Amino acid sequence: MIAQLKRLGSDSLLYAFMNVGTKLIAFALFPFYTYYLADVAEFGRLDIIDRSLSMLTFLVIFGTDSALAYYYYDVKDTNERLKYIRSVMMIRLTILLVIVGGVFTTGPYLSSWILDGSNYVYLFYIALGTLMLDTILAVVLTVLRYQFKTKKVVLLTLSKMLLIAVLSLAVLHFISPTVEGILMARLAATLAITLLVGTVAVKFIKPIWDKAVFKKILWYAAPLVPASLAFWVILNMNTFVLKEFRSLEEVGIYGTAIKFATFITLLTSGIQLAWRPFSMEKKNNPDTPILFSKIYALLLVVGGIGTLLLTEMMPWIIKVLEDSYQSAYIYVGPIAIATFLNFYYLIISSGIFFTKKTKVISYVFGAVSVFSIVAALLVIPPYGIWGAIVVYVFSYAIATVIIYGKSQQYYYVPLSIVKLISSIVLICASVALLTWIQLMDFTIIWHVLPWILFFVGMFAIRLDKIFKTT
Structure with missing residues (x-):
């Protein structure tokens, strides 16, 4: 098992290096984009083009x-x-x-x-x-x-x-x-x-x-195509609703926050790229379910720490941008939760892919996308960017939990769904508390509270028991 983890770790580190490199290059470019595209609405236009292209990419890949x-x-x-x-x-x-x-x-x-x-x-x-x-x-x-x-x-x-x-x-x-x-x-x-x-x-x-x-x-x-379109709806529909009912300026700020939120993929994308070949190769090994449970639990802890760190650092990181973009920092942490869940569901749905029950993913994300559209139309017009964020995070949280439950039916991994739900709620609560502290402009000592909440909560959930199983 140690050798298997080393192989996954080795490939993941190389892919992580690749993604860190690409993200750092993109990050270095971003201040120049905001300098040359000083009009936030113009950046909003670029963001909409990119989101439209992402939908077309889903269609081209076609599962x-x-x-x-x-x-x-x-x-x-x-x-x-x-x-x-x-x-x-x-x-x-x-x-x-x-x-x-x-x-x-x-x-x-x-x-x-x-x-x-x-x-x-x-x-x-x-x-x-x-x-x-x-x-x-x-x-x-x-x-x-x-x-x-x-x-x-x-x-x-x-x-x-x-x-x-x-x-x-x-x-x-x-x-x-x-x-x-x-x-x-x-x-x-x-x-x-x-x-x-x-x-x-x-x-x-x-x-x-x-x-x-x-x-x-x-x-x-083919059964994955509706799921791909549903992913696009959940990820991007908020932007189009913002544009229709609010303004291109808000689209620009929201798009800026999403770009910074993707920094969480510095922790996850290397694993995501290495996971599919790794998991497919190990699917028939008798020890794989226990190995997977450890990986699932570890990623929850790392994901929570990563989102909190990103939230903590954003007030300083955002200063590299032009003044008209700097209000985006407060939205980054909550969006990063959805970004993490977008990665995490791919890891914990292994049972669905092993047994070729891929229609399940389309059904789940299809239903969640409908919820996302209705919620966006109800919440975004009065609440703007915050409404978009609530819809985004809640949609991915629901989908992740349902998909894990289905995957467990086809390929059981010894990590209970209760622990999964509790961990997601804890991550959301910790990031929300830190974001509120930043909004209230409390002194730095208050920033300790979200971290205490997170680590005490993780201990209470007892994820540590997963790592002791053999």
């Missing part, structure tokens, strides 16, 4: 990432594996071509609706070019990850992000200090890295038609 993860390890023959890879690439590129046709047909109307002007439609076209290249690159990096070529994945990902940073600064300073400049820099950087892996990419892009393989992939993947 095939989970299908490829399953069949890559299920099939042992190299040529057979290649069929699955090429089939996934074909499915994604076909969906993308349909999307491109739809955007070119309705682009001006979409731009007028969500960007407050039909003259911004060209921004969508630039973003779609980047999405096409990212679609090809993503399959290549996914296969490299499944082959445990972790160093190559890290190098390519960091190179892409670094190139985006360099080109963005050059374009913003010398050519065009606009949203268009940022999008063009992303397109050029993604093109360069895609060309770098061109030989492998061409191998995977080769057309293939194997009805049996397509059927298996789509049978596994």
Whole structure:
């Protein structure tokens, strides 16, 4: 078991290094974005484009990432594996071509609706070019990850992000200090890295038609598509409601807070990338349930500490931005809870993926997304950003608990759902208390209280018993 943990830890550390690097580069870029896009509404426009692109990314992936993860390890023959890879690439590129046709047909109307002007439609076209290249690159990096070529994945990902940073600064300073400049820099950087892996990419892009393989992939993947759309609704609908009922300025502040909240992924994203190949490889080992229970419990503790630390540090971190953006700091901690849960549910749903019961995830997130839309329309118009945050956190908390309960039915892990719920409530309460203390501008001594609440609470829940099991 120690050897297994070391392997997961080793890959996780490399992926964590990659994500720390990309996040630090993005963080270094962000003050420049706020400097060149001094109008908060302009940043709000960029944020909406990014969120629209994230929805299209979900559609393009079409659940095939989970299908490829399953069949890559299920099939042992190299040529057979290649069929699955090429089939996934074909499915994604076909969906993308349909999307491109739809955007070119309705682009001006979409731009007028969500960007407050039909003259911004060209921004969508630039973003779609980047999405096409990212679609090809993503399959290549996914296969490299499944082959445990972790160093190559890290190098390519960091190179892409670094190139985006360099080109963005050059374009913003010398050519065009606009949203268009940022999008063009992303397109050029993604093109360069895609060309770098061109030989492998061409191998995977080769057309293939194997009805049996397509059927298996789509049978596994299709039930996850509604879930992907539901994820997007939960994650992004608040932004569109804010824009519709409040203002692009509030969208800009909310988007700024979300970008800082993603810093919690410095702790989680390396594990997330390493988890799927690790868990799939270990699923049949008799000791795996106990191993998983320790990992689940450990992540709850680490996630709570991480969200509290981020909340604590935000008043100082936010000072790197222009004054018009600094009010975002108070929202970061609560949003980070939802960001953590967005990662955590993927870890604790292993039983669902092991048994191919992926429809469950679609049903759960589909229902939660409906709740999220209704709640957003009721709460955001009167309460603005705070309303959006409450809906966001509550939606992911409900989904996480339900999915864990279902996963336990298919693959039991000795961590009770009561401990899970209690830990999530404790994290929310601790962060909420610290946020309130910051809002009230109490002296620094008061900041000890949330930390005491968290650690005493974790001891009361007795997660420590999980680590003593053998």
